[in-house]
Amino acid sequence: xxxxxxxxxxxxxxxxxxxxxxxxxxxxxxxxxxxxxxxxxxxxxxxxxxxxxxxxxxxxxxxxxxxxxxxxxxxxxxxxxxxxxxxxxxxxxxxxxxxxxxxxxxxxxxxxxxxxxxxxxxxxxxxxxxxxxxxxxxxxxxxxxxxxxxxxxxxxxxxxxxxxxxxxxxxxxxxxxxxxxxxxxxxxxxxxxxxxxxxxxxxxxxxxxxxxxxxxxxxxxxxxxxxxxxxxxxxxxxxxxxxxxxxxxxxxxxxxxxxxxxxxxxxxxxxxxxxxxxxxxxxxxxxxxxxxxxxxxxxxxxxxxxxxxxxxxxxxxxxxxxxxxxxxxxxxxxxxxxxxxxxxxxxxxxxxxxxxxxxxxxxxxxxxxxxxxxxxxxxxxxxxxxxxxxxxxxxxxxxxxxxxxxxxxxxxxxxxxxxxxxxxxxxxxxxxxxxxxxxxxxxxxxxxxxxxxxxxxxxxxxxxxxxxxxxxxxxxxxxxxxxxxxxxxxxxxxxxxxxxxxxxxxxxxxxxxxxxxxxxxxx
Numbered sequence: 001x002x003x004x005x006x007x008x009x010x011x012x013x014x015x016x017x018x019x020x021x022x023x024x025x026x027x028x029x030x031x032x033x034x035x036x037x038x039x040x041x042x043x044x045x046x047x048x049x050x051x052x053x054x055x056x057x058x059x060x061x062x063x064x065x066x067x068x069x070x071x072x073x074x075x076x077x078x079x080x081x082x083x084x085x086x087x088x089x090x091x092x093x094x095x096x097x098x099x100x101x102x103x104x105x106x107x108x109x110x111x112x113x114x115x116x117x118x119x120x121x122x123x124x125x126x127x128x129x130x131x132x133x134x135x136x137x138x139x140x141x142x143x144x145x146x147x148x149x150x151x152x153x154x155x156x157x158x159x160x161x162x163x164x165x166x167x168x169x170x171x172x173x174x175x176x177x178x179x180x181x182x183x184x185x186x187x188x189x190x191x192x193x194x195x196x197x198x199x200x201x202x203x204x205x206x207x208x209x210x211x212x213x214x215x216x217x218x219x220x221x222x223x224x225x226x227x228x229x230x231x232x233x234x235x236x237x238x239x240x241x242x243x244x245x246x247x248x249x250x251x252x253x254x255x256x257x258x259x260x261x262x263x264x265x266x267x268x269x270x271x272x273x274x275x276x277x278x279x280x281x282x283x284x285x286x287x288x289x290x291x292x293x294x295x296x297x298x299x300x301x302x303x304x305x306x307x308x309x310x311x312x313x314x315x316x317x318x319x320x321x322x323x324x325x326x327x328x329x330x331x332x333x334x335x336x337x338x339x340x341x342x343x344x345x346x347x348x349x350x351x352x353x354x355x356x357x358x359x360x361x362x363x364x365x366x367x368x369x370x371x372x373x374x375x376x377x378x379x380x381x382x383x384x385x386x387x388x389x390x391x392x393x394x395x396x397x398x399x400x401x402x403x404x405x406x407x408x409x410x411x412x413x414x415x416x417x418x419x420x421x422x423x424x425x426x427x428x429x430x431x432x433x434x435x436x437x438x439x440x441x442x443x444x445x446x447x448x449x450x451x452x453x454x455x456x457x458x459x460x461x462x463x464x465x466x467x468x469x470x471x472x473x474x475x476x477x478x479x480x481x482x483x484x485x486x487x488x489x490x491x492x493x494x495x496x497x498x499x500x501x502x503x504x505x506x507x508x509x510x511x512x513x514x515x516x517x518x519x520x521x522x523x
Contacts, residue, residue, distance in 0.1 A: 018160040020055055020062040021086035021117075024048040025106070026077055027068050030097035035389070035447050038396040039095045040124050041224055042292070043210050043260040047123050047148070048092040049198030054149040055090075057196045060156050066201040074106050081110060088118045088156055090144075095125040095398075100418045107139035118159055122148035124227055125421065128400030130172045132419035142173040146227055147188040147213070149195055188213070188228050192235050197245045206256040206290075207249055211278070212236040215262040217294070218402060219319075220329045221357070224262050226400040236266050236274055243281035250285050257289040258313075264291035265302065272302055279309040288312045292355075295341035296333050303348040316341060317355040321374025322367040325360050329395070330402065335374055342378050354380060359394040359436040361407070361425040365486055368432060372478060384457060384471040385450060391478055392443030394436055397423035431485035434494075435478075441498045442477055445505050446470055456509050466509060473508045477501070 033039070052064035063084055067077040081089065089110075093103060107119055122144035126133055130143040142165065144151040151170040158165040166175055170186025177183060189195070192213050200207070215224045216234040225233060246257065265275050282289075290313030303311075318338035320326050326334060338354075345352045358371055381387045397403050397413065399421045407413040413423040427433035449455035456466045484490070491497065 018060065018088065018156065019084065019086040020060050020088045020090065020156055021081065021084055022048050022052040022055070022062060022064045023077070023081070023089060023091045024064075024066045024068045025091055025093070025103055026072055026074050027094065027096050028099035028102065030099065033097045035392070035444065036396060038221075038398070039097060041222075041262060043208075043213075043262070044092065044094055044124060045208050045260065046198045046210055049200055050149060050195060051090055051092065051122065051152055052199045053196040054153055055156060056199070058153045058156075060153075060160075064199050064201070069201050074102055078106055078109055078113075082113060082115060085115070086117050088120065088159055089115075090120045090122060090152055092123045093121040093126045094123060095417075095421055097417070097422075100125075100421075104137050104139070104418075107137065111139045118142070118155075120144060120152070120155060122152065124223055124400075127227055128223060128398070129419040129421055131177050134172060134174050134177045136419075142171050145170050145172050145183075146186060146229075150189065151186055188235065190235065192237050193241045197248070200249075203249065203252055203254045206258050207254045208260045209242070209246065209249075209257050210237075210261060211242050211259050211264060212261045212266055216267045217263070217332055218330050219317075220403040220406065221395055221397070221401055222262070223398055223400045225402075234263065234267060236271070239274060239278035239281055242278055246282055246285060246287070250287060255287050257287055259289065259291040261292065263293055263297065265293045265297040271297070272299075275302060276305050279305040283309040286310070290314060292317065294333065295337045298341050298344055300344065300348075303344065303350070307348050307350065311350065314345060314350055314352045315355060316345075316352045318342075319355060319357050320360070320367070320371060322363070322370040325357075325363055325367050325370075328362050329357070329360065335370070339374070339378055342380075353386065354390065356390045357393055357395045358391055358439070359432060361395060361397075361412070361427050363427075363432050364429045365431045365482070368435065368482055369486075372482065376475075381471070381475050384446065384463075384467045384474075385459060387471050387474050388443040388446045388450070391474055392440045392447075394440065397425050399423070431488075431490055434490045435481050435485055437494050438481055438497055438501060439478055442474060442501045442505065445502055446474065449509065469508050470505070473505065477504075 048064060048066065052062055055062045063086070065077070065080060067080070072080070110119070118141045119139060120142045121133065121140060126143045127145050130145050133140055133143060142155065144155070148170070151168060154168045155165055155171055158168060165171060166173060167184070169184045172183050175182065212234060214228045214234045215222065218225050265271050288310045291311070292315045295316055295318060319329060319331055321335045323334055342352055342354070356375070358368070360367070375381050375390055380390060395403070397407060399419070404413065404423050407423060407425045412426045416422040416424045427436070446457065449457050450459045452458060457470055
């Protein structure tokens, strides 16, 4: 399979002449959301590769253009598309906050420069707003709604044959969106093993891999259930198929893997048995891997096998230290389970990273007190990078999630972002909202410093006393603000308070300990 100019190219095997291009479009960093990854589930990074592999497996001459991985801008991407001039352009459309309109400007520019190929979008973002896109963006011809592989193959075949593509299950296009009842959804494939392994532009660094699709829970902040809402919530690949894909990658030089599944282990006894079997297959490969899972999925036996097979890193979705909030976001677990899972991991030599929503729109000040007590009790605020992240994450409400629907019905949601994909939601507690603005500002200042090579807390520098000082400052600031909010001492001049916090942080980073915290100590 030849590669050039950042492209993977395949030849047709069925005698057709149609050219297909699968695009991972450029991404741009958000000024406000630079530290948020909630815009799309992690496994989106493999969607373009899965689409390209599926089309290739069905004999279509295809190019896989990874403009995101190559760090191309939109101008270069536009010219590359025009140079190839595909008959079918399939785009893994990812929502990238305030910069998302640039993607649709790309399509408009292509049309204005004479591009006549069919433009199709797939992925989480277009699935959840397909009606809004097709009724406003005339440059886009169709959207593969939900699981996309079969839909894209049928679209390519239909276009190649010159037939009407309006009746393909799972394919939304202008006519069937405007006509009530005309759109026909496509249930997810019951057997995910039939999908060929995704094409990967590079095997450098950690290689992403997908062992299952979907999620068996219905957390209110997550779009995964809506994406797969026509079929089983969770479908696991067989251990043999996963191991074969990994072995092929190992033979090409891969040694570090990360499973991008929302829930790697899977539900119940069968989920555990499947993972134990997989561990037996990958242990001889001598690789290292990380994963994400729920606290309730872990026990001593499974951790023994995971660690023995190369398991080194974990992101565990605990989300809150408040029983009340965990119930409201439909997490189906409690703080005690999270604490037990953390302790369990540490006994097996794994220091877990924790997914945590400090600020939720339905939270009260007692919920924040429960959150900070949970983090302190479980020794999770001991490292600057982790502390800055755990203290600042807010619930992000995206279209297609249960939370978006709930808040909209309650009249608390204001649509924001392109197609109203983001929801701005009022907090039920003024003190929580006040704290969120100040704590997030402080943490973002630190996080930006950790990305600046000139900063004393640049992440690649040795961890010196200034790191510990900054860490203590963030924890102390949170407690100080929480005590003020609990006492009702909330002040409206947020910009002035943020300026004061910024000055305090500069002092923490630049001078010896013992600074005065006058700006927010008592106002």
